[in-house]
Amino acid sequence: MIDPTNTELYDLVLQDAPFVIAAYGILWLGLCAYVTFMLTRMLKMGKELTLLEDAVDKLK
């Protein structure tokens, strides 16, 4: 249910659309990339942590 005033207006100007889409897309993809990057780093660290903990246990 698109608001009637909007449909009328959308017919007039659509030239801003690429910028709106790009803004949303870059924002979203950027945040996703950042979080993914962080999570992979954390997974790697988790592996290293278990490795080190095993080594410490062996020493004892």
Added chain:
Amino acid sequence: MASTENKDRIAEDVLALDVAHLTRKFGVRKALDDVTFQLEQHRFLSIFGPNGAGKTTLLRILATLTAPSQGSDVTVLGFDVVKDAFALREHIGLISHNPLLYPDLTAEENLRFFAQLYGITGADARIDELLDAVELTHRKLDIVRTFSRGMTQRLSLARTLLPRPELIFLDEPYSGLDPHASDILDALIDGIRDKHTFVMVSHDLERGLELCSHALILARGKVVLFEDKETLDSDLFRATYRETVGLGVS
């Protein structure tokens, strides 16, 4: 030297160092861990230990340059190093491996600058007296840049003695000195050790042991050994030193 300075004299029965539960940590890393010891005035304390044992940190805390972590109780000459730092600074001096002098000022200008910082009135007479004591009167008007290492270190001693400190810190004072300059420094320290308390950090075991009245070994921020030299078992001391420092002792 009778003195009527209006800087408070330190009473004889006040402990020079009263360190209780001194801890210095950042995050989980502890540079000093529950260090506790006491030292009376007019003693000479040598601090030994491997690199990274916390010797310099300990010295900097005692000299009010670094703050201890919460829960520590450190009193130097009766002053709390955190609360009374400002008052304490009038009573302490530091001789370091750095000369702590401005190379582009003359010997006299250097001393006069520090005299002004300490608010010493009648500084002229005091400066002449000190330059005479360290045998640098003839270089009074020369800039420090032209001095040899040994001369700089002597001037550095004069700068330290300028405000008549009761407690003098020595931070690796021999590093970079040739044997002759070291001997001069030794003689100068020997001449004033009755009236002053010394705390020295040094890698030079023989010299440190010879000069000191008390020895302290630090390892991993903890006190491993703290003994009066009178009661110190030399062999045990050397064994402990070898063990913690990991260097052969001749």
Added chain:
Amino acid sequence: MSKQLKIAIILMVIGALLTTLAFFMAFYTARVQGFGTVVSDQPLDTAFALAPPSMQPTDGIAYERPWLSQKIFYFHVPVAEASFLIFTIAAIFALLFLLRKDKKYDTRSRIAMETAFVFVVATMITGVLWTRASWGVWWDWEPRLTTYFIMMILMIAYFVVRNSVGDEERAATYGAVFCLIAWVDAPLSFIITRLIPSNHPVVFQSGMDTTNLIPFIIAQIGMLMIGYAIYVLRVTEESMHERIELLKERLEA
């Protein structure tokens, strides 16, 4: 996995859903009125230039030109406000660190700065695109953009300074001091459009239609959730890093 981390991940998912919802609401339910139209006999808001005369539908009412690009508002402003808020939190932690000298405050301050920086970059990108769509230029040196740009540079400087100091505690102290000084720019950037006349629209000054306000608030809440989640994830990562270092040290001894 700790409880806090679980909450963070759940918040991240909810935040993502909320901002996406707000994005669609911005197109489907939000009225353009208020932002998109003005009555011609009233003084014009400089922020929104009029559309070309050929496009004007009726007498008395004029459409402002950038009404589609205005949709960027629903994610540009929430990200920007979140960045100000997170920067402020970083400054508070910096102050706490200077007072208490406890490493945990420094770590929190640094991580909040990182999170704020991610949001600042996001604001910059969406902002530049909006500027291009609405004003026809990629960049304009007007007060809000300038102060915000300076804020971004100051944040970069914060990390550069920290990394160039060898001693860990000294780096923390310098970082905290610089964070506090740099933070002065945040409220300045926030209020400057209200002090100096500028091209940049001032939100909430002219009032907002409810249909506009709802997606905006949803997006704002979503963004804050994402910001919090990123912050918690980074804190967890940092504590893992610390544990690894500690274990390595223990193994070497």
Added chain:
Amino acid sequence: MSEKRNISSFDQFRAILHKDIVMELRTKEMLTSMGLYALLVLIIYYVALSQAGSAFEVERIAGGLLLLAIVFTSMLGLNRSLVHEKDQGCLEALLLSPVDRPVIFFGKAVGNLIFLILVQILIVPLFYFIFMSGSQVQSGPWWMLALALLVGSIGIAGVGTFLATMSVNTTGTDFILAIMFIPLVFPLLLVVVAALTAVITADAGYTQVYWTMLAAAAGYDVIMIAVAFALYEFIIGA
């Protein structure tokens, strides 16, 4: 022998200032390097403007160019002044003496301000002869120009001394100072350039713009020096 102690912060401040001036007069290190650098910047300005043509109104950008030269030169001197303290560990001796930390800040900052003013006495007339002597514009009184430069210099010396105390302990000293200094003094530069340009072009009603901008610059100085005063203890002891 008797001896009295009379520790006063003002005497300590004077001692630090006096020492810096004596050292500088002896080596002339900062003044020559800053003066020569300023001269080089002026030459580069000439190259940059050489193709601008005769219709070009140099008055419009003169204020900005002048301040830019001063900012670049100041950064050179700010770093040197703190490196002196760091070199032989003198800063430690200063910190070990009964001196309030802000006294050190004011001593160094006022020293830097004096050197900055000396360099300006050299480059401002030079700038006038090189770029402005052919100008037809009737400018405002010279004391207004000097006052604006002074207010600007106070901010630059204050913020710069504060930041140089940090940057001197980092690797890559000069770059670190620049990246902290330029964004932080940005607002000051903006208003001082506005004030300078108002005086130089002397458009109708320029005094109003001038005093508004000068008030803003003075406000910046007061706020920043207060902040530096409050935070100096933390950075110098770190």
